[in-house]
Amino acid sequence: MLKFDHGLCMRGALGARGLSESLLQAVRFAMQDGEHRLREERDRGGLAWMELPYRRPDEILKYVQAVEPRFDNVVVLGIGGSALGTIALSTALRPQYADLLPREARGGHPRLFVVDNADPDQICALFANLNLSRTLVNVISKSGSTAETMAAYMVARGLVEKTLGRGHVRDHFVFTTGPDGGALRDIGRRESIKLFDIPNGVGGRFSVLSPVGLLPLALAGVDVEPLLAGARDLDSTVSGRPVMDNPAYLFATIQFLMDTHFGRNICVMMPYSARLRDVSDWFRQLWAESLGKALDREGKTVHIGQTPVKSLGTTDQHSQVQLYSEGPDDKVVTFLRVEHFDRDVTLPNIHAEYESVSYLRGRRLSELMDAELMGTAWALARRGRPSMTFTLPKVDAYHVGQLIYVLEVSAAVAGELYNINAFDQPGVELGKEAAYALMGRGGYEEMGREIREYLSAHGGAEDDSETARSSEELTE
Amino acid sequence: MLKFDHGLCMRGALGARGLSESLLQAVRFAMQDGEHRLREERDRGGLAWMELPYRRPDEILKYVQAVEPRFDNVVVLGIGGSALGTIALSTALRPQYADLLPREARGGHPRLFVVDNADPDQICALFANLNLSRTLVNVISKSGSTAETMAAYMVARGLVEKTLGRGHVRDHFVFTTGPDGGALRDIGRRESIKLFDIPNGVGGRFSVLSPVGLLPLALAGVDVEPLLAGARDLDSTVSGRPVMDNPAYLFATIQFLMDTHFGRNICVMMPYSARLRDVSDWFRQLWAESLGKALDREGKTVHIGQTPVKSLGTTDQHSQVQLYSEGPDDKVVTFLRVEHFDRDVTLPNIHAEYESVSYLRGRRLSELMDAELMGTAWALARRGRPSMTFTLPKVDAYHVGQLIYVLEVSAAVAGELYNINAFDQPGVELGKEAAYALMGRGGYEEMGREIREYLSAHGGAEDDSETARSSEELTE
Numbered sequence: 001m002l003k004f005d006h007g008l009c010m011r012g013a014l015g016a017r018g019l020s021e022s023l024l025q026a027v028r029f030a031m032q033d034g035e036h037r038l039r040e041e042r043d044r045g046g047l048a049w050m051e052l053p054y055r056r057p058d059e060i061l062k063y064v065q066a067v068e069p070r071f072d073n074v075v076v077l078g079i080g081g082s083a084l085g086t087i088a089l090s091t092a093l094r095p096q097y098a099d100l101l102p103r104e105a106r107g108g109h110p111r112l113f114v115v116d117n118a119d120p121d122q123i124c125a126l127f128a129n130l131n132l133s134r135t136l137v138n139v140i141s142k143s144g145s146t147a148e149t150m151a152a153y154m155v156a157r158g159l160v161e162k163t164l165g166r167g168h169v170r171d172h173f174v175f176t177t178g179p180d181g182g183a184l185r186d187i188g189r190r191e192s193i194k195l196f197d198i199p200n201g202v203g204g205r206f207s208v209l210s211p212v213g214l215l216p217l218a219l220a221g222v223d224v225e226p227l228l229a230g231a232r233d234l235d236s237t238v239s240g241r242p243v244m245d246n247p248a249y250l251f252a253t254i255q256f257l258m259d260t261h262f263g264r265n266i267c268v269m270m271p272y273s274a275r276l277r278d279v280s281d282w283f284r285q286l287w288a289e290s291l292g293k294a295l296d297r298e299g300k301t302v303h304i305g306q307t308p309v310k311s312l313g314t315t316d317q318h319s320q321v322q323l324y325s326e327g328p329d330d331k332v333v334t335f336l337r338v339e340h341f342d343r344d345v346t347l348p349n350i351h352a353e354y355e356s357v358s359y360l361r362g363r364r365l366s367e368l369m370d371a372e373l374m375g376t377a378w379a380l381a382r383r384g385r386p387s388m389t390f391t392l393p394k395v396d397a398y399h400v401g402q403l404i405y406v407l408e409v410s411a412a413v414a415g416e417l418y419n420i421n422a423f424d425q426p427g428v429e430l431g432k433e434a435a436y437a438l439m440g441r442g443g444y445e446e447m448g449r450e451i452r453e454y455l456s457a458h459g460g461a462e463d464d465s466e467t468a469r470s471s472e473e474l475t476e
Numbered sequence: 477m478l479k480f481d482h483g484l485c486m487r488g489a490l491g492a493r494g495l496s497e498s499l500l501q502a503v504r505f506a507m508q509d510g511e512h513r514l515r516e517e518r519d520r521g522g523l524a525w526m527e528l529p530y531r532r533p534d535e536i537l538k539y540v541q542a543v544e545p546r547f548d549n550v551v552v553l554g555i556g557g558s559a560l561g562t563i564a565l566s567t568a569l570r571p572q573y574a575d576l577l578p579r580e581a582r583g584g585h586p587r588l589f590v591v592d593n594a595d596p597d598q599i600c601a602l603f604a605n606l607n608l609s610r611t612l613v614n615v616i617s618k619s620g621s622t623a624e625t626m627a628a629y630m631v632a633r634g635l636v637e638k639t640l641g642r643g644h645v646r647d648h649f650v651f652t653t654g655p656d657g658g659a660l661r662d663i664g665r666r667e668s669i670k671l672f673d674i675p676n677g678v679g680g681r682f683s684v685l686s687p688v689g690l691l692p693l694a695l696a697g698v699d700v701e702p703l704l705a706g707a708r709d710l711d712s713t714v715s716g717r718p719v720m721d722n723p724a725y726l727f728a729t730i731q732f733l734m735d736t737h738f739g740r741n742i743c744v745m746m747p748y749s750a751r752l753r754d755v756s757d758w759f760r761q762l763w764a765e766s767l768g769k770a771l772d773r774e775g776k777t778v779h780i781g782q783t784p785v786k787s788l789g790t791t792d793q794h795s796q797v798q799l800y801s802e803g804p805d806d807k808v809v810t811f812l813r814v815e816h817f818d819r820d821v822t823l824p825n826i827h828a829e830y831e832s833v834s835y836l837r838g839r840r841l842s843e844l845m846d847a848e849l850m851g852t853a854w855a856l857a858r859r860g861r862p863s864m865t866f867t868l869p870k871v872d873a874y875h876v877g878q879l880i881y882v883l884e885v886s887a888a889v890a891g892e893l894y895n896i897n898a899f900d901q902p903g904v905e906l907g908k909e910a911a912y913a914l915m916g917r918g919g920y921e922e923m924g925r926e927i928r929e930y931l932s933a934h935g936g937a938e939d940d941s942e943t944a945r946s947s948e949e950l951t952e
Contacts, residue, residue: 012933012934013930079790096598096601096602097601099576116794117750117789117791118841118844118848119748119749119750119817119841120819120821120842120845121572121750121871123841124821125571126573129577129581144832147844147848151823151836154826154827155824157824157826183830186830265742266741266742272595275595284795284796285796288803289795289796291799292803293802294802294803303805305802305803307742307785309785315556315559315593317556317908318557318592318622319556319757319760319764320760320761320764320765321907322901322903323767323781324903325768325903325906325907326770326903327767327779327780327783328741328779329779330783331783341595341596341597343596343601344600345599347631348630348633348637350630350634351630351663354658354659356659357630359915360626360630361630365595365599365627368623369594369595371911372594372623372624372911374910374914375909375911375912375913375927376911378931379907383906395597425798427799431797431848431855432793435847435848435850435851436835436851438851439835439836439843439847440839442835455854457488458486458857459482459483459484
C-alpha cells in the first residue's frame with residue numbers, strides 16, 4: 001500500500017514552526033465533522049466521483065479491443081480536467097519515450113497525443129505529422145462546448161473531411177461528454193459517432209477514473225483495471241480508518257493548518273520520479289480549483305486557497321531548493337517517493353582517481369535518488385521548513401490509482417475544513433465570457449465593447465488580430 | 477522588438493490594490509542606484525553573462541559542422557542551469573514534435589534529449605532506445621562534479637565502452653565545463669575529449685547564451701546567431717533607456733513592489749504559446765535562485781524571494797485561473813503574448829446550427845488564443861489582480877533572445893532592489909552535502925550518522941535502499 005509520513009511537519013522535527021500534537025487534536029473535531037458530512041453526502045449519491053473505481057470498464061475495453069488495430073495514433077482533444085489526468089497517467093504508466101518507439105516496442109499500442117490548448121503552432125504541427133487514416137480523435141468536453149476543445153475539433157474534423165472524405169468522420173472520432181453534453185452529444189447522436197458518458201456529478205478535476213481518462217489510457221495500452229483496484233483499496237482503507245490515522249485526512253488537515261495557522265500559502269508537490277512528474281500538474285488543478293475560493297459556504301468573503309506548485313526531484317534541487325531553503329517560510333513540500341524503480345543501473349567502477357566522483361562507483365541510480373530526497377527533506381527540516389512524503393512501493397497502475405484517489409479525497413476533506421464548496425469553479429466564468437465576447441459570440445456584444453474600452457484605456461494586451469493574417473495557413 | 481506593458485498593474489486599472497505613479501516614482505532613485513551599481517560592476521568585468529551575446533560562436537559552429545553528420549541523437553547530461561535554458565529554447569525554436577519526425581523533416585538535424593535528473597527509469601529507457609553508435613553525449617557541469625550529471629555520465633560512458641569499445645569514448649562525448657571544471661575538465665584533457673568552456677563568472681542560471689545552451693541547440697539545428705543578435709539589441713535598448721521607460725527595470729521594480737508592498741509573494745509566468753511553455757521553467761530558476769535569499773548584503777536575515785510559478789495559456793485557465801481570480805490576492809501574472817504565430821488555421825464553416833459553437837466558424841486559432849489572453853487579463857484586472865505582458869512579434873530566435881536577456885537583466889536589477897546577492901546560491905549546499913553523506917562520500921561520515929538519526933527519530937523518508945536490489949538492471 002501507499003505510505004504516508006508527516007513526521008517532518010511536527011514540532012519535534014521543526015521546533016516552533018512545526019505542528020504540535022495539541023493543534024492537530026484541536027482540529028480533530030472539525031475533521032470528524034467533515035468526515036461525517038462527506039459520508040452523508042456520499043450516501044446521498046452526491047459524490048459520484050468516489051464511486052468511479054467501482055464501475056466496470058467493460059464498455060471501454062470492448063470498444064478498445066474493437067478499434068485499436070485500426071489506429072496508430074490516438075489524439076485527445078480536451079483541456080483542464082479532460083486532459084491533465086490522462087497526461088499524468090500516460091507519463092507514469094506508458095513506456096518512457098513511448099511515442100518515439102516502433103509500435104512493437106510500445107506493446108503494439110497506438111501513440112497518444114493530448115492537445116490541451118488552442119495553440120495554432122502546436123495543432124498545425126501535430127496534424128501535419130500524423131497519418132489521418134490511422135488516427136483516432138477523442139474529443140472530451142463535459143459541457144460539450146468548451147471553446148478550445150471545440151475549435152481543435154473543428155480543425156481535426158475539417159482535415160478528416162478534406163483528406164479522407166465526410167463519410168469517414170464517424171470512424172475517426174469518439175466523443176466523451178457529460179449528461180448535458182450540448183452540441184457534442186447532439187452531433188454524436190445525429191452522426192452515429194461513438195459516445196462515452198461522463199457520469200452525472202463528476203467534475204472535470206475528479207474525472208480521471210471515468211471514461212475521460214480510462215478511454216484514452218486504455219487505447220494507449222494502459223491496463224486500467226489495477227488503476228481502479230488501487231483506488232478501491234485506498235477507499236476501503238481511508239473509509240475505515242479513524243481520521244487521525246488516515247492519510248487523506250491528515251494530508252488535508254496539515255495543509256489547512258500550515259496555510260491558515262502558519263501562513264504557508266504555497267504547497268509544493270515534488271515527486272522524485274520523472275514518471276510521476278505530471279501527477280503534479282493534475283494535482284495543481286485538483287487543489288487550485290477545489291480550494292481557491294472567494295466565498296465560504298455562508299457567502300462570506302474569504303479569498304482562500306494555497307497555490308500548488310509543480311516541482312521535480314532531483315531536477316528542481318538545482319532550481320527551486322535555494323528558494324525553498326532560504327526564502328520565506330511560506331511553503332509545505334510534499335515528496336512522492338518511489339521504493340522500487342522498474343529499472344536500475346549500477347554505476348561502473350571508473351574514475352577511481354577522482355575523489356569528487358569515485359564515491360558513486362558501485363552505487364545505483366536509485367540510491368542516488370533516495371539520498372537526494374532524504375538530504376533535501378533533512379536540509380529543509382533543519383531550517384524549520386515542513387515536508388510530507390507519500391511513498392509508492394512501485395510506479396504502477398495499482399499504486400498510482402491509490403495516489404490519485406487519496407489526493408482526491410484530501411481535496412474534498414480540505415474543502416470541509418475551509419468550509420467552502422470544493423466542487424464548483426465560479427471564478428473561471430468571467431474570463432470565459434470575456435473570450436466569447438472578444439470572439440464575437442452572439443449575446444456578448446456589450447461586454448466586448450466594455451473590455452476593449454477598458455484595455456485600450458489601461459493598456460494590457462491590445463487586439464491587433466488583423467495583422468496576424470500573414471501567418472502560414474495549415475489548410476493552404 | 478519585444479514589447480512590455482504594465483498598464484494592468486496600475487491604480488488606474490486596479491484601484492487601491494494597484495501601483496500608484498507616486499510609488500513607482502518613489503522607487504525611481506533605488507532603481508537609478510541599482511542601475512549605477514550594475515553598470516559599474518559590468519565595467520569592472522563582474523557581470524560576464526551580460527557579455528555573452530557579444531562572443532562569436534565560431535568554435536561552436538565549426539565543431540557542429542564537423543560532427544553533425546555522424547550523429548542522429550544528441551543527449552545532454554546536465555541539470556539546473558545546465559539544462560533549463562536548452563530545454564526552453566529547444567521547445568521554442570525547434571520544430572514541434574521534432575523528435576518524432578524523420579531526420580529530413582527536422583531539417584536534417586539530430587534529435588535532442590536533455591537528461592536533467594538521475595532517475596533510473598528515465599535514463600535506462602532513453603539509452604535502451606538509442607543507437608549509441610549514432611549518439612553524441614554532451615556532459616555539462618560547471619563544477620565538473622555535479623552528482624546527478626556525473627552519475628548519468630558514468631552510465632553513458634559504461635554503455636559506450638561496453639557497446640562500442642573504450643577507443644570510441646573520445647568520439648561520442650563532448651564536455652562543457654567551467655574554468656575550475658575539476659574532474660570533468662581533467663578527464664577531458666587526459667582523454668582528448670573535446671571541451672567547451674563556460675566563461676569565468678557566468679553562473680548556471682545565466683549561462684544559456686554560453687556554450688552551455690548554444691552547443692546543444694546548434695547541434696540540434698537551432699540558428700544561434702539571431703539568438704545572440706536579439707540579446708545584443710535588447711542590451712542596447714535597455715542600457716540606453718531611462719529606468720522609468722525600461723522594460724527590465726520596470727518588470728523588476730513592479731515585482732519588487734508587488735511583493736514587498738502588497739504581499740504578492742507569487743509571480744506567475746503564463747505564456748499563451750505552447751512553444752514558450754518551457755521558458756517558464758527556465759525563468760523559475762532564474763527568479764528563485766537569484767532572489768530567494770536568507771541574508772541581505774549587510775548580513776541581515778531577510779528570508780525574501782517571490783515564488784515563481786509555471787503556467788500556460790489557455791491550458792491553465794482550466795486549472796489555475798479559478799485560484800488566480802478568487803483565491804488570495806497574492807500573485808502577479810506575467811503573460812507572454814505572441815503577435816504572429818508561424819502557422820494558423822481558419823476554423824471551417826461547419827455546425828452552424830449550434831449556437832455554442834457556431835461563433836467559431838471562420839475565425840482563426842490565433843484569434844482564439846488572443847481573445848482568451850485578453851479575456852483573462854481583463855477578468856483578473858476586474859478583480860483587482862495585476863498582470864503584465866511581454867509581447868513577442870514572433871516566436872523566433874531573435875525575439876526569444878530578447879526575452880531571455882530582458883529577464884536576466886530584470887533578475888539582476890531585482891537583486892539590487894532587494895539588496896541581496898543575486899548571483900550566489902548558498903542554500904543548496906546543505907542538501908547537496910547531505911546527499912553526499914548518505915551516498916557515503918569520504919569526509920561526510922558524521923553528517924551521514926546525524927541525518928539518519930534525525931530521520932529515524934522524526935519520520936521522513938527512511939533509507940531502505942537494500943530492498944531496492946530486486947529491480948531490473950539495465951546492464952544485465
